[in-house]
Every structure is written in structure tokens, then in C-alpha cells.
Amino acid sequence: MPRNTRRLRPAVAVAAVALAAVAVATPIANSASAKPGSLVDVQLLSFNDFHGNLEAPSGSSGRLVTGHHIDPATGKPVDETVNVGGVEYLASHLEEARKGHARSLTVAAGDLIGASPLLSAAFHDEPSIEALNKLGLDVTAVGNHEFDEGYQELQRIADGGCIDDGDGQDNQNSCAAHEYAGADFDILAANVTEDASGKTILPAYVIKEVDGVKIGFIGMTLEGTPDIVTAEGVKGLTFKDEVETANALVPKLKKKGVRAIVTLIHEGANLPKEKWTDPATGTVYDVNARYDYTCEGGGELVAGSPIVPIAQNLDPEIDMVVTGHTHQPYVCDVPDPDGKSRLVTSASSFGRLYTETNLKYDLKKGDIVRSSVKGSNLLVTRDVAKAPDQTALINTYKELVTPIASRVLGSISTDIKRDQTAAGESALGDLIADAQLADQSTIVNGQTPVIAFMNPGGIRTDLTAANSPYGEAVGDVTYDEAFNVQPFNNYLVSLTMTGQDIYDLLTQQVTGANATSHKILQVSKGFSYQISPSGPVDGSVMLNGQPIDKAASYRVVTNNFLQGGGDAFAAFTKGTDPYYGGLDIDAFAAYLEANSPYTPGPLDRITGTH
Structure with missing residues (x-):
């Protein structure tokens, strides 16, 4: 297959100012309409840390804890788990979740590629991007693993084009099935700037419009990314403070008439053990937390978790924070600097969960009604029909990877x-x-x-x-x-x-x-x-x-x-x-x-x- 150099980046990103690049507003068409001045319903579906898991992950990576019981043989509590994950099932669950929601956006919080199974990694994670295109992802933040092969490769992942990698040299092959077309969704990197130009390497934010609703999304990775990726992968880049970066972008969005703002950030929280009471004896045990324990089931984020001070200090104009990185499941309230409730979510990893957030949007004010924001983590069970287009994609790459993999x-x-x-x-x-x-x-x-x-x-x-x-x-x-x-x-x-x-x-x-x-x-x-x-x-x-x-x-x-x-x-x-x-x-x-x-x-x- 002929090899093409990476196509030119969109002019809007090339012309970005030093503080931030910006993606153009993206209208999303649907048939619903609302009367001016009325409240309308909006659905946000989110996930994080997909890590190229096209096929259903196996072992502990493909399970989540749903409950506990006492093992009669040992007298000790054991986890009850369910098998979850796999992009064929994730796509089907998201499609079903969108039904009845005229205004729906799907977003993510980084590490969608990198540290991936061979089925994706053997092709520079191009299959994963194609799968995410098919399932309807609208926007994501970068994570640390998006830098595993360097930021120019991340830009190619966003924009498309092929690598002249020798048709399988080092067990990798770009454009093995066809020319790689890039991501249909926006990839945001508000706090990552190129030292040579002072500009962000990818857009800092994007404004999504859906039937009268206008929401700005700011996307960032953790400031500490250089500490957890290869030095070569981030050479020539500066990773800036998350709070300072996001807060500086709020007035820019407001000048564009955007008051509803959601931050997507690849940083997360750690979770406590669950206090589980044996219903037969009343004995309390420390057990592995259920997927919905924090904070829906009584659990709280561990004090000192990295995301907590970030969430506490983000501008009060930011209405919601979608997070990742720690591979943990949580839907919690972390009050903003004004003491007002603000939802902070994470959907575990590997496509095992997704978060559904429902909210009211005031068309007259152009803003999210904060008190209406409600979210829950939902299992990506494997008892639904597989998405046929995802199955076809997986089968294509499984055939191509077999000589290497087997x-x-x-x-x-x-x-x-x-x-x-x-x-x-x-x-x-x-x-x-x-x-x-x-x-x-x-x-x-x-x-x-x-x-x-x-x-x-x-x-x-x-x-x-x-x-x-x-x-x-x-x-x-x-x-x-x-x-x-x-x-x-x-x-x-x-x-x-x-x-x-x-x-x-x-x-x-x-x-x-x-x-x-x-x-x-x-x-x-x-x-x-x-x-x-x-x-x-x-x-x-x-x-x-x-x-x-x-x-x-x-x-x-x-x-x-x-x-x-x-x-x-x-x-x-x-x-x-x-x-x-x-x-x-x-x-x-x-x-x-x-x-x-x-x-x-x-x-x-x-x-x-x-």
C-alpha cells in the first residue's frame, strides 16, 4: 500500500494563538426543537481509559464487582462479579442509551489508545480510533498514553495519514487495511504546549451545538504526564497546571457566548474499601468496592486523591468534570470554589462502564441548570447484541494480525x-x-x-x-x-x-x-x-x-x-x-x-x- 505523509492540520489549529488552539463549533443535527426560554433535556455519555480494548477484555480486566457474599468454605467475604466490556457491547449500550434523547453527546477523558492489546497496537492504534468513530464519540481529552509514540504521532492519529513503517517491521503496520483517515471526534490538549511555538499541540477546547444547546468542552491531561511517559515522547513540550489552564479558558468561552462548560481531564481519584455488613451476622468487613459504591452507594473519594484539589479549584462557571487515569468508577459531588455542588465522574476502564449524565439546559440563559445534573455509572454487560460494524472491524484486523499474534x-x-x-x-x-x-x-x-x-x-x-x-x-x-x-x-x-x-x-x-x-x-x-x-x-x-x-x-x-x-x-x-x-x-x-x-x-x- 502506498505510504502518504500526514495530511495538513486544520487551519483553525495552525492559526491558534499561543495560549490555546480551538476547534470550531460543531452543530449536531436532530429533529427536536425547543421553544426559546424553556428548559430542555441534555444527555452526556462518557467513558475513559479505553486503552484499545476492541475485544472483550479477559480475566480481572474484564470484570467488575457488583456485590459480596460469605464463602461457606472459608467464612470470609468474596466478591460477586460480572463480565463486562468490549467495544462491540459498548457501542450497543451507547446506542440504546441514546434512544429517546434528542440532545445527546458522547465524550471521553483520555487514554483511549496506548497500552493497548496487540489487535490495536500492531496497527499503531488506528483500529481503535476507527472503532471510536463508529460508536459516535464526539470529543475527548488526551491522556498520558496518547504520548507513548510522541506528540507528532498523536497529531497523525487525530488528522490521519500513514506511517512508512516497513509493512510490519517491529510487528507494527500502519494503514494495513486501508489509508487511515484520522479521528472524526475532537481530541483536546489545552494544557500541552509546544516549546518552539508556544501553541497547544491540539485544540484546547471545542464548542458543541445540538438543537439550540451550546456546550463548551475543555480537554486536558494531567500536569504530571512527563513523569509517567517516556522522555522522548514528550520532548519539546510543556505540561501546564490543570486549574490555571481551564480557568483561563472560561472567559474565552464566555466571550463566544458559551456559559455551559464541561471539563474533560485525564486525572483521577483513588477509592476506599467498602464497608460491607454480612446480613446474617451483622459483621462488618473491608471488601473491594462495588462499581457503584463511590459515591452513589455511600463511599467517598480517598482524601488526597489528585483530582480532588483540581475539582475544588476549577472556576465555578465549569458545570461538570469528567475524569480518568486511575481506572476507578465513581460519580461524586465535589463542590466548586463557591461551595456549589458539581458532578465529578469516572467510568473505570477498558470500556467496562459508561457514565450517563442527564441535565437541564436553560435555552434563555444558555447555561446548564447545575441542580439538575444527575449521573450514574452503568455496566457494559455482554447480554446485548454486538454492534455489527464493530464486529466487522475487529474481524478485519484479527485476520491481518494473526500471523504475528499466533x-x-x-x-x-x-x-x-x-x-x-x-x-x-x-x-x-x-x-x-x-x-x-x-x-x-x-x-x-x-x-x-x-x-x-x-x-x-x-x-x-x-x-x-x-x-x-x-x-x-x-x-x-x-x-x-x-x-x-x-x-x-x-x-x-x-x-x-x-x-x-x-x-x-x-x-x-x-x-x-x-x-x-x-x-x-x-x-x-x-x-x-x-x-x-x-x-x-x-x-x-x-x-x-x-x-x-x-x-x-x-x-x-x-x-x-x-x-x-x-x-x-x-x-x-x-x-x-x-x-x-x-x-x-x-x-x-x-x-x-x-x-x-x-x-x-x-x-x-x-x-x-x-
Whole structure:
């Protein structure tokens, strides 16, 4: 297929002022009409963190908690769950939800692509954008994962065009089915500016008009995006404060006659455990929260959650806040600076939920009646008919991806899981770290890495022996399964660190930005230490049975996300002589091929508690 360069961006974005680019107002036609001065009904449907999940996600990624009961065998509470998600079902649910609503808009809060299953990732997430076009998405904010392949690629995703990527080189292929036409919906990035021009990389806001109703949408990602994506992906960009950015845009929207304003922001909240009472005994247990527990069922957002101070300080003219990033479900009231109720929502992740918000719009005032805003999270159950156009899209790309996805790499003797010990070590983390250490692409000038570090957040799913998506034998691991474990296409990087740098690195797992949510790095065979709540126990950090010398230098390997200081591991940035090797997924695949059948060893590399 001929390769075309990315088509020119719309003139309105090219000509944007330094503060913000703006998408043109988009009228949405329908047959209803309202008398001037009357209140009319408006429906907003929203979701977030889709992450390219075209097919129904499996395992825990495809379930949500709906209730609890006591297990007679153990006498302890267990979760009741339902299987949910998959774009074929999400599209059908949204279509059904829109029935009877003359004025309806569908919006999202980022991470719609990136960290995607191979079915989407193998084609640079073009299939996911095409699926979102089909289900009627109107506008989304960017999230951090939209920057996984750099902001120019994000612009191509928005605008269309093909990449000359060698027809499958590195297991990716742009425009495999047809020329990629881009997103039919607006992608907003109000707080992301290009250093060279001072302009936003994508429009900052868009005004949507539907039968007399005019709503402005401001879209942002979290200011901390550079801390959680590869340095190369955000090079040359500045990520600005969310509150300052949104509040500065409010008067601009008002000058355009827009008083109804909704913020879409890729930042979120953490949720508490649910206090569940056993109806038989009256005993109260801490259990995993139901999908509708916060705040509809009595739960509250965890104090200190990142979105809370943002929501509390957004301009009172902003009527609603749609959020994401933490993959949590909540529909809550977070009062604005005037103390007035304001809805803040998030619909979990992977298309498992969507939020339906219904509100009244005053046509005379041109504004949302805040007291009328009501929202609920709704399950994307799989008991509805699949959307035929989504099924056809999935089938097209499944055929194209099969030669890559179905290749058997090797086998495992048992499930290899992400579950961590009290110290923070996991069997799958050990496997990945060992694979990175064994990869020879990062050896340079005779310098061979002796320690590998892997971030736990980059391990996305378990390796399950019984999983056989292509009919392979029990225990066989396909490229598809391996990719789903590590879907980021990060590069491996070797660098030299001092022993003190390594101690600092291990301390940063439980301090600073990671103090409230510890991130225990997975480490390679031969490296061990004892963790404590304040960091590694002094003298316990060992390499092949010998204590690490704080004054000595060691060659280590990690991925480029961590090497750039991701997940607040600044110690990596002190490393010297960095050398970029191959992709992490290639190292993982090669290790499985060379060590098959693979059986996990004892989890004794990290001891202690944190």
C-alpha cells in the first residue's frame, strides 16, 4: 500500500494563538426543537481509559464487582462479579442509551489508545480510533498514553495519514487495511504546549451545538504526564497546571457566548474499601468496592486523591468534570470554589462502564441548570447484541494480525502472575527482569549489564497456562499473550549507576512521590535486598552474594520509561553512558523461546515489608 505523509492540520489549529488552539463549533443535527426560554433535556455519555480494548477484555480486566457474599468454605467475604466490556457491547449500550434523547453527546477523558492489546497496537492504534468513530464519540481529552509514540504521532492519529513503517517491521503496520483517515471526534490538549511555538499541540477546547444547546468542552491531561511517559515522547513540550489552564479558558468561552462548560481531564481519584455488613451476622468487613459504591452507594473519594484539589479549584462557571487515569468508577459531588455542588465522574476502564449524565439546559440563559445534573455509572454487560460494524472491524484486523499474534514463543509449566509478595516481588516480574538482563542488544563496548529493573506498572496482565486464543496447546505462550503482558513497545537501555544511585533508587520506591502508593521495582536473578518502610536496609543490597559497594559503578538495564525518570525514579537520570537496545517485548519473547518450558523460581530476591 502506498505510504502518504500526514495530511495538513486544520487551519483553525495552525492559526491558534499561543495560549490555546480551538476547534470550531460543531452543530449536531436532530429533529427536536425547543421553544426559546424553556428548559430542555441534555444527555452526556462518557467513558475513559479505553486503552484499545476492541475485544472483550479477559480475566480481572474484564470484570467488575457488583456485590459480596460469605464463602461457606472459608467464612470470609468474596466478591460477586460480572463480565463486562468490549467495544462491540459498548457501542450497543451507547446506542440504546441514546434512544429517546434528542440532545445527546458522547465524550471521553483520555487514554483511549496506548497500552493497548496487540489487535490495536500492531496497527499503531488506528483500529481503535476507527472503532471510536463508529460508536459516535464526539470529543475527548488526551491522556498520558496518547504520548507513548510522541506528540507528532498523536497529531497523525487525530488528522490521519500513514506511517512508512516497513509493512510490519517491529510487528507494527500502519494503514494495513486501508489509508487511515484520522479521528472524526475532537481530541483536546489545552494544557500541552509546544516549546518552539508556544501553541497547544491540539485544540484546547471545542464548542458543541445540538438543537439550540451550546456546550463548551475543555480537554486536558494531567500536569504530571512527563513523569509517567517516556522522555522522548514528550520532548519539546510543556505540561501546564490543570486549574490555571481551564480557568483561563472560561472567559474565552464566555466571550463566544458559551456559559455551559464541561471539563474533560485525564486525572483521577483513588477509592476506599467498602464497608460491607454480612446480613446474617451483622459483621462488618473491608471488601473491594462495588462499581457503584463511590459515591452513589455511600463511599467517598480517598482524601488526597489528585483530582480532588483540581475539582475544588476549577472556576465555578465549569458545570461538570469528567475524569480518568486511575481506572476507578465513581460519580461524586465535589463542590466548586463557591461551595456549589458539581458532578465529578469516572467510568473505570477498558470500556467496562459508561457514565450517563442527564441535565437541564436553560435555552434563555444558555447555561446548564447545575441542580439538575444527575449521573450514574452503568455496566457494559455482554447480554446485548454486538454492534455489527464493530464486529466487522475487529474481524478485519484479527485476520491481518494473526500471523504475528499466533506465533508460539514457548511454554510455561504453570500460571506466571503479577501477584506480589509482602515485599513486592512477583513471579512475572522476575521473568521480565531476567529477560531484560539476558538481552544482548544493550551490550556496548564490552559492558554487559549485571542488574535489570522493571516497573510493576508496565506489567499489564498475567501469563495463564490455560489461555489458548489460537487453539495452541495448554501452556503454550503466543506472541499475542506476551505482548499483552508488555504492550508499551519501550526500548531497553543500559546505563552505568553507582552503588549509591542504586540505594537511592530503591529508596525512591517508598518515598517522595511514591510514599503513598509504593512502586516496588522487579529485579533480575542474582540481585537481592531487604526492603523496609523507609527503603532498603543498609548492607542488605547484594549482587551475586556480595554487598553492593556504594562507591563502585554497575552497569544496569531498564526500559526507556524508567531511564527517563518515569514513576518518580529520579535516580535513573543520574546514570551515565546510556545505550539504547531493542524493544522490551522482543527481549521478553526471545527469553521465552530460549527458556521453554519456563517454571518460576522462589520469590526470594526481595525480602522484608514496606
